[in-house]
Amino acid sequence: MAQTFVEKLMSKKAGKEVYSGAIVSIEPDYVMSHDNAAAISNTFKKIGVGKVKYPERVVIILDHEVPAPKESSATNHKEIRQFVQEQGIEHFYDINKGICHQVFVEEGFAMPGKLIVGSDSHTTTYGALGAMSAGIGRSEVAAIWATGELWFQVPETLKIIINGEMPRYISPKDIVLTIIGQIRADGADYKSVEFTGETVLFMDIAERMVLTNMAAEMGAKNGYVPPDHVTFDYIRGRAKAEFDPLYSDEDATFFQVLEFDISKISPAVAKPHTVDNYCPIEEVAGTKIDQALIGTCTNGRISDLEAAAKILQGKKVKARTLVIPASWEIYREALKKGYIETFIDAGTLVLNPGCGPCLGAHLGVMAPGEVTFSTANRNFKGRMGCREADIYLGSPLSVAASAITGEITHPGRFL
């Protein structure tokens, strides 16, 4: 019988043919965690098996609070370094690599046809390279460390077909915020979301990662882009292992198929305090902002920095502006291309790669009554630390344009 991508992958792993709804106990190829590996290692120790079953499948990347802003985070980092040493975990990346989701991809763990899980909700990102990847809880990670396997319910698949040429002021972030505005925060609850269509075909890996990263914000179990020559070009020389791309059959059973034509959409904004609180940028244009944030696992890649630099070139920012490249590989490239100089000349703060203020831990926490316009993926109340502050979400182009004027501004004005 015809199968979707995720049905094929889970069938292969389970060694029997399974379809959506079935429960399988299978072995992930990689299990990722970040600073929360400290808490996970404590849970793991309580299980009492002593040794991690497959240390070579464990990937730990420190990114949430780097460098440590307080004693408790420093202690967490210390515990993780000790644990990694004791357990012989070789895929450990300390505070000098970048955001876990970016580093995981750069280091070649994200490969077509692999099953990847991680103790972070935006683990969905790796589906941009044709993997099945999903966020799970901490205790589940501890269980995988101990046994190597975990149960899954095979998800149904929601196919999203995106067609049309992106106008020059539109980016994948605008597309995905527009889609979330329509299908809402639970529109893809526990679904495998497959992004296809000619627009996606012409996107590079960084752009596809925006779609799969934001799949978490529609409630998806995972996001997936069918791997093609763009994928294979990217992972050539990076891939950590052999891989076998998997694709949905044409006649597979899909939960739903939705089509979007994006050739005429406006730059999209998510208003406080939910990601599905969509509006076209025109509707909130003129809203004063105190802080602008360009970066995060959603929009901190080289194409995002390029977009921001294009707008900030030769200008000065009015809002205090934070720029955070998603990894040191990206930082280095931005340095070579002159973007970092552009950012410094514009009066922005270029910070070290990491999650930064996105989750309110440090490096740009807000004060009551303030407004941030951010390229991140979440604007929940209190997300950036302060509960009496407002967060608007948008694309790097929109945020850069607004940083200059100090109010939410259509990026077309500077292009």
Next chain:
Amino acid sequence: MKEYTFSGRTWVITGKNNEIIPDIDTDQIFHNAYLHITEIEKMGQYTFDNLEGWKDFSTKAKPGDIMIAGSNFGSGSSRQQAVDCFRALGVKVIIAVSFGAIYKRNAINSGFPILMFADAERIISEKKIKNLDKVKIDLSTGKLTKVESGETFSLMPFSKVQKDIYDSGSLLNI
């Protein structure tokens, strides 16, 4: 043998106009400012302290209470504390129209009973179940009974995997 029936007072998580609140995210349930807390006993006090109208929930909730929430409850981050904080308060069962994908797994894997109630929105808007009503819930049949009137409602019962994990305590005991 684990307990399969619970009776207790209900908390219906509604907003200003008595509508059941959808999309309550993990930052509203257990704010990121407390993520460093890993001892369950310390979590209860922060439950819902970032949810408008419910900031005093931890002082109102009593062990044995049963909670009813809207769709996509627990969307957002993967934090386990958003499940454990209810356990700390002694809440026995969380019923919701639907749950966030990771939240659902966190609850099931930690052996915390959750049930889906597709019709909750209508039942609540018609005020058939209100705060502090006494109810009885059977996890294996999904039957919810209002003690006073004897009225019953059908919820989705425990799935097999949910039952297996619940019976053994948690995923880590299987």
